[in-house]
Amino acid sequence: MKKHKQWIFAVLTLALAAAPFTGLLYKTNGAVYANQNNNASVMMESTLSEKEALPAFGTVPLRVGSSGQDVYELQGRLKHLGYYDGAIDSQFGTKTMNAVTWFQWKFGIEADGIVGAKTKLKLYNATKAWKPTEASTSTAQKTGTSENTGTSNSAELTSGDAMGLSENDLKIMANAVYGESRGEPFEGQVAVAAVILNRVKSPNFPKTPSGVIFQPGAFTAVADGQIYLEPNEQARKAVQQALNGWDPSGGCIYYFNPKTATSKWIWSRPQVKTIGQHIFCM
Incomplete structure (x- = not known):
């Protein structure tokens, strides 16, 4: 009986001694799971907040x-x-x-x-x-986008009617921009389109884009046949921006590539700015 009591006392002692460790383990596990749950909650709240604030x-x-x-x-x-x-x-x-x-x-x-x-x-x-x-x-x-109707390219350019320009004039402008400056930054392409329009407005040039573009010796793209390449969407947008009033050239009526220009006369023109590979001048 005495030994039995000793065994019971020993078991109770061990149980009491192990209780703090059991509690720590439980608390530790509880903290892990609580943290996981809290993180999930925070992530969910963050996701919702992002969705609510998403433009x-x-x-x-x-x-x-x-x-x-x-x-x-x-x-x-x-x-x-x-x-x-x-x-x-x-x-x-x-x-x-x-x-x-x-x-x-x-x-x-x-x-x-x-x-x-x-x-x-x-x-x-x-x-x-x-x-x-x-x-x-x-x-x-x-009229819808090109993905829906496939007709927006010509539709976007019809706003040129405010200047009395024909659809063919606008199309040939896009061809000229593409043939002359397709490797240039977009600003430079708009500037080329603006130069064409600036010439139309000038008393020293033909009164239509077609007349300006096909004036003998005026554009390299006409001389080498690149004027007849099919323009891309960026060239059309460049024309549209010029029609909307954006003139990165600052009112210029000439431009040239200094690496390829053969005319000594063009170097005598007052230079306004350089965009990409082109120098724009008056």
């Missing part, structure tokens, strides 16, 4: 030369805040860029005129009350 814009950065539904929304939201007073035409031109830069400066973002993720999020959060109530004036919006 309706697409993921592609917007800049001068961009067009489409995202630009329509950008212009609408900027106009809602009073930063933009132009037409909601779905075309990212100089006026839209100025509005973007103003908004970025006011909201403490780098004022580079490019609408990236940070600018989109700030703009979205600042305009949650905005609704797309203003109709777009873009012909492309009315």
Whole structure:
């Protein structure tokens, strides 16, 4: 009986001695699982918050030369805040860029005129009350995109009617831009289109884009036949931007590539700026 009591006492002693370790193990496991559950909860809350704050814009950065539904929304939201007073035409031109830069400066973002993720999020959060109530004036919006109808290329260029330009004039402008500057940055392509329009407006040149482009010796693309290459979408957009009033050349009526130019006369013209491989001059 005495030994039996000793065994019971020993078992109780061991149980009491092991109790703190059992509690620690339980607590440790409990902490692990609690942390896992808490992390899952935080992740879920974070995901929901991101979804709630996620802009309706697409993921592609917007800049001068961009067009489409995202630009329509950008212009609408900027106009809602009073930063933009132009037409909601779905075309990212100089006026839209100025509005973007103003908004970025006011909201403490780098004022580079490019609408990236940070600018989109700030703009979205600042305009949650905005609704797309203003109709777009873009012909492309009315006729649909090229993915839907396959006809937007010519439709986008019909806004040139404001200058009294024919559809053929606009098409040949796109051909000229593509033939002359397809390897140039987009700004340089718009500048080439702007030079064509500047010549049309000048009393010293023919009065139509076709007349300007096919004037003898005026464009290399005509001389070497590249004028007849099928232009891509970027060349068409460059023409559209020039028609919308963007002139990166600063009003120039000439340009040349210093690496390939053979005319000594062209070097005598007052040079305004260099874009890509081209020097633009008056």
